Amino acid sequence: MILPIIGYGDPVLRKKGENIPQDYPNLSELVANMFETMYNAYGVGLAAPQVGLAVRLFVIDTSPFADDEELSKEEQEQLSGFKKAFINPVITKEEGEEWGFNEGCLSIPDVREDVYRKERITIEYYDENFNKHTDVYDGLIARVIQHEYDHIEGILFTDRISTLKKKLIKKKLQNIMEGKTRPDYKMKFVAKKGR
Numbered sequence: 001m002i003l004p005i006i007g008y009g010d011p012v013l014r015k016k017g018e019n020i021p022q023d024y025p026n027l028s029e030l031v032a033n034m035f036e037t038m039y040n041a042y043g044v045g046l047a048a049p050q051v052g053l054a055v056r057l058f059v060i061d062t063s064p065f066a067d068d069e070e071l072s073k074e075e076q077e078q079l080s081g082f083k084k085a086f087i088n089p090v091i092t093k094e095e096g097e098e099w100g101f102n103e104g105c106l107s108i109p110d111v112r113e114d115v116y117r118k119e120r121i122t123i124e125y126y127d128e129n130f131n132k133h134t135d136v137y138d139g140l141i142a143r144v145i146q147h148e149y150d151h152i153e154g155i156l157f158t159d160r161i162s163t164l165k166k167k168l169i170k171k172k173l174q175n176i177m178e179g180k181t182r183p184d185y186k187m188k189f190v191a192k193k194g195r
Contacts, residue, residue, distance in 0.1 A: 002186060003037045003051040008108045008156070009177035009190040015054040017047075017152035019088045022130050024055075031085045031128050034059045041185035043106045045144045047151030050107050052188070056088045058148035065140050075139060082141055089125035091149055092134075094118040101143055103157045109183040111172050113161045117146050 006012055020027065030053075038046035038059060047058035065071075066080035096119035104112040120138040123145060127133060137145060147157060158166065158173070175181055179192030 001033045001036065002040045003033055004186040004188040005037065005041060005046075005050055005106050006052050007176050007179070007181075007187050007189040008158075008173055010052075010107075010188070011190075012049050012052055012054055013107060013151070013156060014154045015049065016154045017049060017054050017056040020055050020057055027087075028128055030057070031059060034085075035061070035083075037185075038106070041106050041183070045148040046106065047148045049151050049154075056152045057085065058089075058152060059085045060141075060144050060148060062141055062144055071140075079140060085128045086123070086145070086148070087126040087128065087130070089123050089145075089149060089152070091121050091123050091146070093122040094120070094146075096120040096138070101140075103143075103147060105147070105157055106183075106185070108156065108158060108173070108176060109181050109187070111158070111169055111176075113157065113165055113169070115147075115157050115160045117143055117160075121145060123149075 034046050034051060037051060044062050044064055045058060045060045048055045061083040062079040066076045098116040099119055100114040100116045102112050103115045119142065120136065121142045122134065122136050124132065124134045150156065158169065177189060177191045179189035
């Protein structure tokens with residue numbers, strides 16, 4: 001089922017997500033719905049707060065990045081097969097050089113900015129069968145994970161840009177809050193009149 005994506009300004013996007021217990025109701029259905037919602041909006045990642053749930057869960061599928069001609073064959077292969085759900089994740093280490101990449105967010109349509117993040121992470125998490133994993137990722141996979149991880153910490157990518165850039169996008173952000181944006185997927189806006 002395709003869920004509405006929560007737009008910028010909604011308080012749920014600022015909440016730190018709570019851990020999901022093993023007996024969380026309809027967890028596999030929620031994970032499936034989040035993947036379906038993400039694909040419908042042409043996203044590569046989606047976190048639970050973006051569908052209105054302040055819990056520690058996000059899904060990722062980096063396949064769309066695999067078509068990038070500038071990447072090595074090895075990177076393209078890694079990206080094309082990378083599809084996962086992360087439950088109760090904890091990033092235990094971020095290392096390497098910071099590098100910039102133009103990020104966007106399904107909750108903040110039509111806004112893209114360069115964000116600097118570390119190149120490698122170590123993350124502990126559970127999969128949807130509640131098996132525990134500790135993995136190390138780098139490059140674009142690490143970046144997508146860091147972006148989604150921020151969501152469950154109540155952080156948006158716009159928090160990671162300069163004050164000047166924030167001023168320049170202020171009107172766009174206000175328009176999103178008021179529902180004056182037309183993405184080609186279903187959204188819910190915090191301050192839309194007559195909602």
